[in-house]
Amino acid sequence: MIDEIQSLREDYLGWLRDNTLLREVDEWVEITTPLLDRHNDCLQIFAKRARGGYLLTDYGYTIDDLEFCGCNVDRGSRKELLNTALNGFGVSRDGNVLQVNATAEDFALQKQNLLQAMLAVNDLHYTSRSRVASMFAEDVAGWLTKSRVEYDRDFELVGKTGFKVRFDFVIRVSGVHPNRALWTISNPNPDSAKRTAFAWEDTRELLAGKYKAFAMINDNEKPVPERVSKALLNYDIQPLMYSALDEAIEQLHAA
DSSP: OHHHHHHHHHHHHHHHHHTOEEEEETTEEEEEEEEEOTTSOEEEEEEEEETTEEEEEOTTHHHHHHHHTTOOOSSHHHHHHHHHHHHHHTOEEETTEEEEEEOTTTHHHHHHHHHHHHHHHHGGGGGGTTSHHHHHHHHHHHHHHHTTOOOEEEEEEEOTTSSEEEEEEEEOOBTTBOEEEEEEESSOSHHHHHHHHHHHHHHTTTTTTOEEEEEEEOOSSSOOOHHHHHHHHHTTEEEEETTOHHHHHHHHHHO
């Protein structure tokens, strides 16, 4: 069995070697590998001599591509995931460029670390779909904590329909201020506005005027349609923009 696996390993190394292409570009060597990103494009890195060894870089491709696709990696949970991925492979970031330094002795290891980091960072794209709602709620929670706002998470109330309604955050009464119900909207569109409006309408009478409603909207990924803001306002839900947190905290304090 060990001879069989040894043979398969040699086949893999041969495939990797035969499908890795080199091209000289000025002072750099472009290395095209058979590893694929989410677009099914071959990963490319660049190498040049530096500091008695070598500098390996992705030339900014990985993060530039994420930003082009609307995935901002410089805020909240995504930034933490990015840093975790880079630290795990010992890769540094210079602007949008991912890079490592290598010696002749550890060139292969550092090349592999950079490629693995590129793949890990590339996977952050999927957080913009599958995990964006929960990640945005975590970002808002972190902002509230940093702003020294005391709140309860995931407060539930049975509405007039008999169904449970969940409030993402409840900020309790303070002085003359009423309680404030705060929902998060990670993907601002008519459907998300309708869901938030329904949640408020189903519970507001039961709360007997002791609450005011707000919706924190993620406007970092794309512009918020005007009809979304208008729909919320029509149901007495004050929209707050995540790109304007200073203004948002003032509105919450003034409620």
